[in-house]
Every structure is written in structure tokens, then in C-alpha cells.
Amino acid sequence: MKTRFYLFLAAICTLHCSQNELLTYDIVIVGGGTSGTAAAIQAGRMGADVLLLQEQDWLGGMLTAAGVSATDGNHKLPSGIWGEFRDSLYARYGGPEALFTGWVSNTQFEPHIGAEIFQNMMNEVPNVDRIVGFSLQSARLELQENGKERLQEITVSTSSGKNLSIQASVFIEATEYGDLLGVADVPYSHYMETSDMTGEPSAPNNEHPYVQDLTYVAVVEDYSPMNAPLVEKPDSYNPAEFDCMCAELCSDSTQNLVSCDKMLDYGRLPNNKFMINWPNFGNDHYADILEKSSVEREQVLQEAKETTLSWIYHLQTEGGYTHIGIARDEFPTDDGLALIPYIRESRRVVGIDRLYEYDLSDLYVLEERPLYMSSIAVGDYPLDHHRKKNPVPKQIDFPSIPSYSVPYGALIPEKVNGLIVAEKSISVSNVANGTTRLQPVVLQIGQAAGAAAVLSVESGIPAALLDVRSLQDVLLESGLILMPYMDATQDYWAFLSIQKVGLSGLMRGEGIPVAWANETRFYPESVVGNMDLFEILSRSDQMGTEQINQALSTVGSSGEWTVENGLAFFEELSQKPEAPTASELSTQTQAQSRSTSYDRVVRFFNQHEVELNSPLTRASLAVLIDFYLDPFYFNSVQIGYPNSKL
Numbered sequence: 001m002k003t004r005f006y007l008f009l010a011a012i013c014t015l016h017c018s019q020n021e022l023l024t025y026d027i028v029i030v031g032g033g034t035s036g037t038a039a040a041i042q043a044g045r046m047g048a049d050v051l052l053l054q055e056q057d058w059l060g061g062m063l064t065a066a067g068v069s070a071t072d073g074n075h076k077l078p079s080g081i082w083g084e085f086r087d088s089l090y091a092r093y094g095g096p097e098a099l100f101t102g103w104v105s106n107t108q109f110e111p112h113i114g115a116e117i118f119q120n121m122m123n124e125v126p127n128v129d130r131i132v133g134f135s136l137q138s139a140r141l142e143l144q145e146n147g148k149e150r151l152q153e154i155t156v157s158t159s160s161g162k163n164l165s166i167q168a169s170v171f172i173e174a175t176e177y178g179d180l181l182g183v184a185d186v187p188y189s190h191y192m193e194t195s196d197m198t199g200e201p202s203a204p205n206n207e208h209p210y211v212q213d214l215t216y217v218a219v220v221e222d223y224s225p226m227n228a229p230l231v232e233k234p235d236s237y238n239p240a241e242f243d244c245m246c247a248e249l250c251s252d253s254t255q256n257l258v259s260c261d262k263m264l265d266y267g268r269l270p271n272n273k274f275m276i277n278w279p280n281f282g283n284d285h286y287a288d289i290l291e292k293s294s295v296e297r298e299q300v301l302q303e304a305k306e307t308t309l310s311w312i313y314h315l316q317t318e319g320g321y322t323h324i325g326i327a328r329d330e331f332p333t334d335d336g337l338a339l340i341p342y343i344r345e346s347r348r349v350v351g352i353d354r355l356y357e358y359d360l361s362d363l364y365v366l367e368e369r370p371l372y373m374s375s376i377a378v379g380d381y382p383l384d385h386h387r388k389k390n391p392v393p394k395q396i397d398f399p400s401i402p403s404y405s406v407p408y409g410a411l412i413p414e415k416v417n418g419l420i421v422a423e424k425s426i427s428v429s430n431v432a433n434g435t436t437r438l439q440p441v442v443l444q445i446g447q448a449a450g451a452a453a454v455l456s457v458e459s460g461i462p463a464a465l466l467d468v469r470s471l472q473d474v475l476l477e478s479g480l481i482l483m484p485y486m487d488a489t490q491d492y493w494a495f496l497s498i499q500k501v502g503l504s505g506l507m508r509g510e511g512i513p514v515a516w517a518n519e520t521r522f523y524p525e526s527v528v529g530n531m532d533l534f535e536i537l538s539r540s541d542q543m544g545t546e547q548i549n550q551a552l553s554t555v556g557s558s559g560e561w562t563v564e565n566g567l568a569f570f571e572e573l574s575q576k577p578e579a580p581t582a583s584e585l586s587t588q589t590q591a592q593s594r595s596t597s598y599d600r601v602v603r604f605f606n607q608h609e610v611e612l613n614s615p616l617t618r619a620s621l622a623v624l625i626d627f628y629l630d631p632f633y634f635n636s637v638q639i640g641y642p643n644s645k646l
Contacts, residue, residue, distance in 0.1 A: 020155060020165040025051040025129075027453045028168035030136070030154070033061025033340075034439055035422035035446030036174030037118050038081045042450030042478065044125030048457060051166065052130045053156065056339050057332075058111075059118035061176065061423075063439050067217030067331070067338035069114055070105035070267050070275055073381030074440035075517060077403065077489065080447045080480035081121075082440040088117045093270055102268035102275075110269055111219065111338070112330055133159025135294065136175075139184035144417065151184055151418040170453040170463065171419050174446060176340065177290055178347030178425035186416050187350040190290060192394065192430040200357040201399065202383070202431050208394050212344035212433075213284035213386040216304045218276040218312060218337050219269065221327040228325025231313040234306040241307075242314040245281040249319055260319055273327055276308065277342065279386055283308040286389040290347055305337055343424070344386055344437055351427025352464060352640045353409025357383070360401045360432060363520070364508060369641035373503055374468045375405035376452075376475060377444035378484035380518045383434040398434065402511025403484035403520040406436060408468055409639030411449055417462045422449040444480060451475055468637040472503065485509050485522040493608040494619040497626035498522055504631035506539050507622055524619035528561050533569075533621070542629055543573065561616035563605060570628040571598060601627045 027043050029036045032054030040052040058065040063085075071086075078086060089109050093099055099107045122128060134156045141149040153167045173180040181188045191210065195203040221228075244250035246260035257280070258266075267275030276283055285304035289297055315321045326336035333339060353374070358365055360383070363372040380403035387394055410427040411420050421427070422445050424437045435441070451474045456463045472482055476499060481489060483502035488495060501507045502522065512519040530552060537548050555569040574597065601624065605612065610620060625631065 020163045022165045024167045026457045029172040030180045031174035034442045038443045038446030039450035040128045042447045044128040046454040048454045050128040053134050054132045058115040064111045064115040065339040066342040067111045069111045070108045072438040075106040076486045082443045104266045136183045169457045173421045174423045176343045181347045188347040210390050213286050213389045215342040216308045219327045219330040221273045224323045227322045234310050236306045237310040283311040284389045346424045349421045351410050352412045353407045355428040355432045357431045360404045371407035372405040373637050374408040375482040376408045376448035377406040379441040381435045381438045385434045400513030402518045412464045420449045422446045484520045486519045488522045488524045497623045500632035501622040526618050527615045564612040566616040
């Protein structure tokens with residue numbers, strides 16, 4: 001890898017960057033939010049030379065600086081850095097029960113504690129340089145021989161007054177708004193697509209030019225037995241906006257409302273604090289902010305702050321909650337509100353692949369575009385949009401979805417090399433963004449982006465042309481879950497084999513939508529029969545129907561299959577000269593590989609205390625398929641599937 005160097009443009013720089021200091025890195029991550037933090041940690045752990053550009057001091061973005069410290073989803077899918085972060089929270093607070101304080105989430109914590117944990121994680125990767133406080137000014141792209149442009153350089157102004165020109169082998173877009181896409185003029189989506197454009201049942205028939213509401217989160221605390229400091233009434237305060245925030249304050253009997261105490265318990269945090277991110281007559285604020293200038297944004301965000309301050313003022317005065325006030329020790333801001341707003345929807349890149357509602361509804365619904373095969377992250381949150389403050393709200397009856405996978409191609413721009421996209425700017429439809437925007441998923445997306453950037457730098461291959469299986473190997477080794485099986489996560493003995501066979505498409509899970517904690521189950525302990533075995537193997541390109549039937553008839557099974565006759569069955573298959581193997585080996589090497597497979601598998605089963613005379617389960621079958629057929633590597637996976645419509 002290249003070693004970073006610092007040169008002053010007064011000496012060698014060309015006219016376009018005159019008087020700018022030039023920095024060169026392997027990887028530059030633009031944005032220190034949720035994805036940017038994870039990307040920097042992952043790339044740093046892999047030894048890359050990394051620069052992280054942070055908007056403000058705190059790492060972690062919406063999980064910390066934006067105050068959304070009641071995590072949404074992935075409670076049963078502790079994938080990658082998300083799982084590490086949660087384990088650190090458990091250690092800090094005393095276990096899972098200490099974080100199950102409110103009813104909106106299983107994991108709730110004080111934002112400043114989350115920021116400390118991310119800072120500690122970053123301190124362990126010293127090869128990540130950081131610049132705190134910056135604004136994007138411009139970007140330079142160059143046309144390549146293949147007709148694509150490549151992002152070569154960005155210019156930024158820092159809060160210390162420096163002007164920097166920054167070059168990198170790979171840039172990662174990890175800003176809250178997708179601002180690098182805008183500055184670099186990379187094609188992106190904005191607003192809600194129509195059903196004609198996406199083929200999604202939930203998309204509107206006509207254009208709906210609105211984005212999701214944003215929120216300026218506050219953390220309040222209980223000052224009992226004293227009164228809390230009273231919020232000064234904002235000039236924009238309108239009590240009608242908040243009158244039905246909870247049952248005691250609302251005269252409209254048609255509203256199905258919770259009590260004010262239960263409303264506060266929604267986001268109850270440890271240490272008698274409460275996160276104020278309330279959706280019903282709450283502190284959401286509508287603003288179409290993406291294309292506005294920095295000055296215009298500041299004005300809009302001040303209005304969003306006043307919405308939250310008005311909400312608290314209403315609770316204190318009209319609700320009589322004089323003991324509830326803004327926490328004094330949470331955010332280092334003058335008004336006590338979060339450091340940054342919670343942005344639910346940003347610019348969304350036009351990617352090589354795009355994730356739609358129907359991809360989420362069923363991993364296997366479109367055989368011609370098996371996006372799950374290139375998975376780099378998993379999620380289980382439902383499709384959930386905040387639009388109640390929109391001037392023309394679009395209420396949508398979203399379908400239930402199971403847990404799902406996010407494809408690698410959604411991180412890769414269709415027309416620009418040298419750029420990987422993370423955070424909420426990946427290539428998804430407006431509808432699908434309702435679930436991919438949540439904190440644990442965005443952490444995983446950032447981690448995958450960091451790993452892909454390093455592999456691109458090391459190989460000299462554009463991110464769009466990376467071997468997806470090599471990337472997935474790195475991610476699995478880094479503790480990520482790529483197939484969203486909740487009944488076979490990292491602690492399960494056959495986890496890796498189940499993941500790899502699942503990613504190949506040979507063995508498939510069952511999606512089960514269950515409201516706010518959707519599932520996909522692999523059923524690892526289910527016993528396999530003849531029909532199961534035939535159906536699974538018939539999906540393989542490595543053997544024909546006649547070969548499978550012949551092996552079945554040779555080995556057979558009068559009753560339930562056992563692990564032992566499963567081994568015999570795959571030994572029989574492997575002796576067939578027409579049966580190809582996963583790797584391109586010589587005939588002699590193939591024979592040696594076959595002769596050792598049996599011993600390797602038996603040792604693996606013994607290591608995990610699986611008796612050979614026990615029934616053949618789906619987990620044991622996944623191990624046999626993985627060891628004997630290796631379907632994960634047999635077929636290479638490319639990104640760029642057709643953008644099909646149902």
C-alpha cells in the first residue's frame with residue numbers, strides 16, 4: 001500500500017488546487033457518522049492507510065451524535081461491529097437487562113457512552129488519521145478508457161481554516177446527506193419513485209416529491225423531587241401541534257393514545273433519562289433539506305430544534321411535567337439538544353444493483369436477480385417511514401417483510417469508479433430505505449464498505465470488479481452475518497457452512513414476518529429426507545438429476561437419514577468422474593482431495609460432538625455440502641443483476 005505523504009501545492013500542485021495542502025491516502029472516508037466510523041475501524045484493522053473526515057467530535061453519527069440511542073432492529077442478528085458495540089454496552093451497563101429500559105428497543109443507552117465506546121474502538125487502530133470539522137468544496141473526476149469516470153480528488157475546508165486537496169485510491173461516501181454524491185455529480189435518487197419506475201406495490205402512482213421527516217433528538221432527565229429548568233418558549237410554539245402527544249393532553253377521543261408516562265417510557269434510557277424521538281404529535285420535523293445550501297440548512301435545522309424545544313415546553317407546561325427537563329450531562333451543546341439532526345433519508349446513489357420492496361419481501365422471488373448471493377449485511381426491521389409532518393403526507397400500508405440481506409452492488413455507483421457508498425445513501429428505493437436506514441444495518445454497511453475499499457486497494461481492481469466471495473470471506477471472518485438466519489447465528493456450531501451454503505442458494509431459509517422483529521429461519525435441527533435432499537441438490541450446477549438419483553439409489557435410506565449414510569452418499573457422489581469440484585485442480589489433486597474429505601468432515605463432526613449415527617439434520621447437511629461440493633466458491637458471483645419489476 002502507498003504511504004501517505006504531505007506536500008504543499010506551492011511547490012508542485014497544479015493551478016486548480018493552488019495554495020491547497022495536498023494529502024494522499026489509500027482510503028478516504030467522508031463522514032464520521034455511523035457508517036463512516038465502522039468503515040474506518042474495519043479498514044484500519046485490515047492495515048490500510050486511512051483518513052476519516054468527521055463533521056464533529058463524536059464518532060457514531062445517529063447512534064450517538066444524533067441521539068438515537070434506542071437501537072432499531074437486529075437484536076437477534078448481532079452482526080459485525082454492531083455486535084461488538086452492543087457487547088461493549090453490555091459490559092459497561094451490566095448486561096442486556098440493564099439496557100432493556102424502554103419499550104421501543106431491546107438496547108437503549110446514553111449517547112455519550114456510545115460515543116466513548118466508538119472512540120475506544122477507534123483508538124485501537126492507530127493507522128486511521130482524522131480531521132474533525134470540514135466542509136466539502138469540490139470534487140475532481142477523470143474519464144477512464146472504459147467510459148466510466150473515476151473520482152480522483154476532493155477539496156475541503158476545515159474548521160481550522162485550512163483548504164485541503166485530498167487524493168485517494170478509494171473514497172467512501174458516508175455523509176448524513178449524501179453530500180459527496182452531490183458535489184461529485186454522481187447520479188442519485190431524491191424523493192419517492194412511482195410504481196411505474198420501480199414496480200413496487202407500495203410506491204405511489206404519481207410523483208410524491210417529499211422525503212422522510214427529520215428529528216432533532218433531545219435527552220431529558222427526571223429532576224425529582226426538584227423542578228427541572230423550564231424550556232424558554234420558542235417563538236414558533238404552536239400547542240395544537242403537540243396536543244395529542246399523549247392521552248392526558250388530548251381532547252380528541254378518536255385518537256388511540258398512550259399515557260404520558262408510557263410515552264416517556266418509549267425511549268427510557270439508563271440512569272433515569274429519556275430519549276425524545278416521539279413520532280405521534282411529536283418532535284419530527286418536515287424539511288426537504290438535501291439540495292439546500294449550508295446557510296439554508298442551518299435555518300431549517302434551527303426550526304427543527306424549535307420543534308423539539310416546543311415539544312418539551314408543551315410537556316412541561318400543558319402536561320404538568322415540571323420535573324422533566326433537558327439532561328445537563330449528555331450533549332456538549334448550548335441548547336442541550338443532540339449535536340446533529342437525525343436524518344432518515346439522504347441522496348440515494350444510482351448503483352449497479354438497487355434494492356426494492358419485492359427483494360425484501362422474498363429473497364428468492366426473482367430467480368433472475370438473486371441479490372442475496374452478494375449479501376454484505378442483514379436487517380430485520382419493518383418498512384417504516386416517518387411522514388406525519390409532511391405538508392402532503394403519503395400514508396402507505398407497507399407490507400410485512402422477513403429479515404433480509406443487503407447486496408454489495410447497492411454500495412457501488414453505476415457510472416463512477418473510485419467511490420463506495422455507505423450510510424443511508426446506498427442504492428435502494430425510497431420504500432426500501434424505510435428499513436435499510438436503521439442503525440445496526442448502517443453500521444454493517446459501513447463495515448462492508450471499509451473491507452471492500454481495502455480489497456480494492458490491495459488488488460488494484462475497481463470495487464465494481466472485486467471478487468464478491470473474497471469480500472464475503474473477509475466479512476464472515478470479521479464476525480458479520482450475511483444470510484439473516486436467526487436460528488443459526490455466530491455461536492451455532494455449523495454457522496459458517498450454513499452461511500456459505502445459504503449464500504450459494506442451494507439450501508434456503510423461510511422468511512417469517514413478525515412485526516418489529518422479523519425473521520428468516522434456516523431450521524438447522526430439522527431432519528432431512530430423500531425429497532429434501534433431492535430438491536436441494538437439484539439446484540446445483542455441479543451434478544445432474546440422473547447422477548443424484550443414482551447416488552440416492554446406491555446409498556439409499558430405508559428410514560431417516562443419518563450423518564453416517566449422508567457421508568456415504570457424498571462419498572458416492574464424489575467418486576463419479578463426471579462430478580466437477582469447486583476448484584480447478586488437476587485430476588490427481590482432485591483424487592487426493594476426495595480421499596481426505598471424509599476424514600476432514602468426520603474430524604469436524606467429532607469436534608462439535610455430532611454423532612455419526614445421529615439423524616441427518618439440515619445443519620449437518622450444510623456441512624457435508626460445504627465440504628464436498630463447496631458451492632460458495634464453485635460459481636463466482638457478479639454484481640449487476642437486471643432491475644426487474646414484478
